[in-house]
Amino acid sequence: MTPAMTRPGGRSAKVTAAVHQAVVELLAEGDALTVPQVAARAGVNATSVYRRWGDVAGLLADTALVRFGTSSAVPETGSLRGDLLAWGAALVEEAGRPEELALLRAAVAVGPADPGAPEGFESACSACLVGRSSQAEAVLAAAQRRGEEVPTATRVLDHLVAPIYFRALFGLPAPSVEVLVELLVERLVSPAAAQATSSPPG
Amino acid sequence: MTPAMTRPGGRSAKVTAAVHQAVVELLAEGDALTVPQVAARAGVNATSVYRRWGDVAGLLADTALVRFGTSSAVPETGSLRGDLLAWGAALVEEAGRPEELALLRAAVAVGPADPGAPEGFESACSACLVGRSSQAEAVLAAAQRRGEEVPTATRVLDHLVAPIYFRALFGLPAPSVEVLVELLVERLVSPAAAQATSSPPG
DNA sequence: CAGCTAACGCAACACGGTTTGCGTTAAGGT
DNA sequence: ACCTTAACGCAAACCGTGTTGCGTTAGCTG
Numbered sequence A, B: 001m002t003p004a005m006t007r008p009g010g011r012s013a014k015v016t017a018a019v020h021q022a023v024v025e026l027l028a029e030g031d032a033l034t035v036p037q038v039a040a041r042a043g044v045n046a047t048s049v050y051r052r053w054g055d056v057a058g059l060l061a062d063t064a065l066v067r068f069g070t071s072s073a074v075p076e077t078g079s080l081r082g083d084l085l086a087w088g089a090a091l092v093e094e095a096g097r098p099e100e101l102a103l104l105r106a107a108v109a110v111g112p113a114d115p116g117a118p119e120g121f122e123s124a125c126s127a128c129l130v131g132r133s134s135q136a137e138a139v140l141a142a143a144q145r146r147g148e149e150v151p152t153a154t155r156v157l158d159h160l161v162a163p164i165y166f167r168a169l170f171g172l173p174a175p176s177v178e179v180l181v182e183l184l185v186e187r188l189v190s191p192a193a194a195q196a197t198s199s200p201p202g
Numbered sequence C: 001c002a003g004c005t006a007a008c009g010c011a012a013c014a015c016g017g018t019t020t021g022c023g024t025t026a027a028g029g030t
Numbered sequence D: 001a002c003c004t005t006a007a008c009g010c011a012a013a014c015c016g017t018g019t020t021g022c023g024t025t026a027g028c029t030g
Helices: A011-029 A035-042 A046-053 A056-070 A080-096 A098-110 A124-145 A153-170 A177-189 A191-195 B011-029 B035-042 B046-053 B056-070 B080-096 B098-110 B124-145 B153-170 B177-189 B191-195
Strands: none
Touching: A011 A035, A011 A046, A011 A056, A011 A098, A035 A046, A035 A056, A046 A056, A056 A098, A056 A124, A080 A098, A080 A124, A080 A153, A080 A177, A098 A124, A098 A153, A098 B098, A124 A153, A124 B153, A153 A177, A153 B124, A153 B153, B011 B035, B011 B046, B011 B056, B011 B098, B035 B046, B035 B056, B046 B056, B056 B098, B056 B124, B080 B098, B080 B124, B080 B153, B080 B177, B098 B124, B098 B153, B124 B153, B153 B177
16 A cells, blocks of 8 residues: 555546646636636635645646647658658647647746656656657657658757747747748758767667 | 936936846746845835836846847857857856846746737847847858858757757756757858748848 | 935735635545 | 545635835936
8 A cells, every 4th residue: 555646536636637627728818827716717626726736836837747748649741851840830830829838838937847846746848858859759760760861859859849949939920830840840851960960879 | 308218327227236136146046036025135125126117027027138138249250150159159058057047937937028018018038039139140240241151040040049948948958068059050050051041131 | 506306115005825724525445 | 335544625814915105315407
């Protein structure tokens, strides 16, 4: 019997889901997020939210953690270029939605996990990062399986994910999404891109 | 006589400087930023802060605006590659400092300026963005004056600034600053980079 | 040097978020 | 089916944030 374990399937699960849903909904509406508001929307008492998440930041971090950690599906178009293009477009579309953007802002505001964080309360932006990294690696692995020349995941992160997120976070208007993504991808699938790395992967 | 003008050299200047300093200090310590805390640290009454900046977001925006807007000096090494390398290294170093990083996080958390913002109260992340843009344009203009082939400022933002900020914000460890910056710059000063743009320089 | 005005300091106040104690409910174990 | 226990709901109190009115100070201006 593990005493420090939250009961799976208990009442908590429903509350958690409702609160997460409420957070996303409130976030999408653009209002300032407060615990009482979230609780009211979720049909849950504010005390429960305070007890479970302690803070708006923690609540946001947990929501972002769930939100960014589960979506691991990557497109399969038959070519690295097509995959990166589709994936990049999906990232742009996702980062353009208000609730995802707000979640991203909240994650970045908190920053990566500080020491002393309780178990299971990992950093949201770290979760987002590893989610994107694994997605990039999946795309690259598929391309390599096809015999294509592939860049490193780090390069994809630097030159595809980073610009997309940078533009979204800083409010830089993305001029013509397709053109932007294409430009980004062109620089990653060109032969020079793959041979530029001298360090071993990992 | 201009009635809506804050008196230059008045008492306000000292208060402004003290408050800005306090904001940076508090931010560097990682505590949650509140107006009373800032006021106490600055040796100023909280009322003054409320009257002048109205809100924590406004205070943050103004601080970031001053912090990111004044440092417009760009390196002059004699070549575009050298300039970008030096500038990128400076960005990495700056983004690594706790107070600057905290300011950046706060700026990103607030987001770009919402409609209805009073005059002079621009968004902090917008201020950071235009600051970086003007710096990039200065570097590129100097290179172009030397007769070098230069990429667009947008490309520099996407492939140099964005990765640096992305890594800093998401806590991705920058492996060997020099190597990172060099890799980034190589992709911007290569001849293929300049000819990829079809739009005329703005 | 005297008057003017804007900005600041102070104190009291109002509002909303957050904490706390206790009773209740609902899963899981026997 | 009963007991155990963790999580939830409720209500009241607490605390800090943000506001307002007025007196005071310090920097311009003639």
